[in-house]
Structure formats: structure tokens, C-alpha cells
Amino acid sequence: MPYVEKFKGPKALNGKEFTYCPGCHHGIIHRLVAEVIDELGIQGKTLMVSPVGCSVFGYEFFELDGTVAAHGRAPAVATGMKRATPDKVVFTYQGDGDLAAIGTAEIIHAANRGEKITTIFVNNAIYGMTGGQMAPTTLLGMKTTTSPYGRRAEVEGHPIHMSEVIKELDGVAYLARTKVNTPMDVKKTKAAIKKAFEAQLNGDGFGMVEILSTCPTNWGVSPVEANKWLEENLVKEYPLGTFIDKVGEAK
């Protein structure tokens, strides 16, 4: 027996190397979701709905039955899936372009219906895969390829706060905004993800965790600077916290 056992990832990940850019938080978030699935013992009955955007490949890394929804439609796909097989655990994994722009209607209505699904919402305030265009969550003054003069409220409108919008909906059982740029935040995010899944397992309603995340490549900074920029700018616009926690209140 070797003194140190070889490092093993969670069972809910299949061990394939992630294809994300250096410093991107998708890898951390994938791992947290997988650890939660392992700990809850639900790997054999969890169905994953991947989005479009950088994390379109999510289904490739999880050892779970998975599909890829059209841009923004993951909550509708998950709704159809969950209602067809209520004994399964269904989650969507979506970015801000997916969830806060083209898929706004689908997320609002799935949350409002109290769909017993879980949504992992990764917000890095920019379109990643298409090459750094403005997202609905892009900060005022932030330069992107489609807001080259910096986002102006009077031209491009204001950053949209999805958690604050969704928290007004009665179907939501768990809703939190977290980040993963420090070890303590990673622990807190994992706890939040677990609660969001428990909201589904208990039949309490819709659960979502919005996770503030980096995009060093499209922000044009190093991974370390990206973590700092997130702390100094994103958190100011998108305050962290638990907005709704009704887990265990159903029945």
C-alpha cells in the first residue's frame, strides 16, 4: 500500500481533461457539482442539461447521462425531462449569455413554476466562446468586442441582476450568489450547490446558484489578475448572499 493514495477525482466526473482556458472557473465549478452529486449519492439518477457557450462540453466531463440544449433553452429541456421522469435529478449548467440573454424567458418561467430542477448559473459578465462580446451582465464601462467604448447605460443598457429578478418568484426554493476565487469561497459555493440539489430532492421547488466567475482570456488579463478583478468589480455589482432558502419547507 502506498503511503499516499493516488489523487482521485469525484466519481461523477469521468476524468477527461477539461478543455477550459487557464484560470477559468468552470473546472472548479464542475468539480464542486460532481462532489455534491457523489456526496448525495445520486450519480445513477442524475441527468445533465448542458448549455451553449464554453461549457457546452460539460456533458463530456460528467459521468452522467447528458444532453446539450439549444442556446438558452436548458430550463425548458430540463422541465420536459423532469416532468417525464420525476424520480430523476435534473440539472442545467448555464452561462450568462445563455441564461440572462437568449434564455431569459425559459429561466424565469421554469423558476416561477417551481420546477424541481437545479440550475448552476456561471456569471463571468462576458460571452466566452464567441470571443468576448458584451453580455447582459457586462458591467458599465467594461470594454468588450461589441462594446468597444465601454458599456454605456444610455446605449447598451444596464447590467441585469438575474438573482435579484428571480428572487421575486414564488416557485424558488433556494437561491444564492457565490464565487470561487478563494478557498473559503469554494467551500461556501459547494455548500450552496448542495442546498440547491437538496431543494430538488426534497421536492421544495426550483434551486439556483449564481457563481461569479472569471474569463481571463476574454477579459485580457492573467488568471491572478482576473481573480482580483472579480473581487474588486464583479462582487460590487453583484453582491454575494443567500436570497432564498426554503429547503426542507415543502410538505
Place this chain on the structure above:
Amino acid sequence: MAEKVMVKGTEAIGEAAIRAGCRLYYGYPITPQSELTEYMARRLPEVEGTFLQAESEVAAVNMIYGAACTGRRVFTSTSSPGFSLMQEGVSYIAGAELPAVFVNVVRGGPGLGDIQPGQCDYFQATKGGGHGDYRMVVYGPESLQEAVELTSKAFDVADKYRVVSMLLADGLLGQMMEPVEFPDFVDLNTLPDHSSWAMTGNEGREAHKVTSFNIDPYGLEEMNERYQATYKKIIENEQMHEEYMLEDADVVIVAYGTIGRIAKSVAKMAREQGIKAGVFRPITLWPYPYEALSKFTDQAKLFFTVEMSAGQMVEDVKLSVNGKKPVEFYGRMGGVVPTPTEILNKLKELV
């Protein structure tokens, strides 16, 4: 066998879907088929099924996608503008090789159009609509009895080939009442087993990935070759049409759906006036029965296509006839249903 019952078209199709083993309906109301959505809302809970009114047709078709991923029989209905919105999802369902059944109760278009019967979605149904090289099996029923039978068929074919199938009805069929004999309820335990690919949770097996996605062009080409091989089998095995008084016909009237039915009256009237007319009625609009129709090119002097459109199916008739005989067209648009007399008058002009 069951007795004949008097039912409305939209409700007949809904009941037929339930009897075919469908227990999942996701949809959005739109005239002239809202009664079908309403029927499913009322009826599905009685058979322990699931009904959900989506927030839009875009959401509805994606709910269908999600449910189809689990391998269960799923169904939706809509009308023209609604089906346009669903095209995105239809393309994804086709690409992920999922079985699903749609009903499009066609109304006058384009745009918001009106709520009267139309056949102006023929191109969208048979030539595409969504993006990519995909096909759907399209049935054009002429009566409620046939609509009921084709609904069962649509589920079987969708399941067998893992494709999208569709009933292309029109507002006339949706709104009429006729006596119908329903088939017995399918035993749910006898439905095709989709456990080899469906998303059911990977307990004790490798994970199933159900997608229309492949970033590698060679991989995607392979997927497309698989789709095309499936479509080839469907072309070989699933064509349906009806021949009516064609044995000695000089004039072949080609028409589908409710106009196919009207065309039979026209043929009878024409024969009373000494014109030897018959009707070729395609039942599958894709795959189109090209060969079956082309067999009449030696015998007939004239092919006469009648549609409630500007002439969409006439292109397929011309492909069948392949320049060997004249192909004429008569159509009404905007939701106007042509009368047998006006069709006959046009036919007499041509002859």
C-alpha cells in the same frame, strides 16, 4: 372493435395520441387548434399523464426535446406561426435522433395571417424549416378517421426510426366533426424499448450522451450520413398514397389533405360531364410518393394540382411527371377553401 363516436377533429387527434401510448403533452394555445391543447389538459390527468402549458412554442418544443431524451412518447400540437417558432427545436430533435410527434393545424399565412384553413406550410414541413440536413415524416390526413389512424402511425414511425413525424392537418380538419372509430389503447408495456440510448440515469451502465453536437467536422459528417441512411430507409418503406378512379383517367388531379377529399367530388362531377378524371392523393408528403405518381405519366394527358397555397406541392408533382406531361395548378390562398364547382370549372378550361 369500438363504436363510432362523433368528435371534433382536434380532439380526435388528441384521443388518438393517448391511445397510441402518449402520456406527455407540452404545448401552447393557438387558433385553430387550441381545443387540442385544452383536450390534453383535461384528458391526460385521467390516464395518469402529464400536461404542461409552456410559456411559448419555443419552450414547448424544448420541453418535448427534454422528454424525448428520456425515451417516452411525447407530443405537441400547434398552428402555423407556432410551428415556425418550433423550428429551432425540431432541428435539435432531428439532430439528436429523438422520436417526437407534432401536429400542425395549418392556417392562412404568411406572418400572422388569419385563422382559416391553409396548406401554405407545405414547404416548411416537407423541405425543412429548421436548419441543417434533416427530414421529418409528414402525413396529410383527409378525414378524422384517417387522422386518428395516422396519429398512431406517426408515433410508431417516430419510435422505429428515431425521427420527428408530423401530421400536417389544416383548420378545416381541426374544426370539423365526424364519426370516428378509435383504436384500442396501446398496452404501455409493449412500447419500443429505448433503454439502449435514452437518458434514464446511468445506474450500472455507461453514461448516455444524447446530442446533436459534434465539433469535429468528420464526426459531424458521420452523424449526417447516419441521418441520411435512416431517411433512405423511410423513403423505401413508408410511402403512402391513395388512388381514386385512376384506372382509366385522362386527368390526374393531385391533391392532399382535405383538398384531396374535395378533389374526389370534383372527379365524380367531371366524369358526369364526360371528363375521365381521377385523384392521386399523397398521404405521406415526405417521403413523397414520386414513383407511384410517375406511373401515370404514360396514361394521363394532364396532371392538375389543387392546393390551398400559391402552389407548393406542385413542385413535387412536376418532379414526378418530369416534363413528360403538362402539369397545371389551381390554388386559393389566405385561408380560402376552393369549392368543388370552381375547381371543376378550372379543370374544364384546361381540358
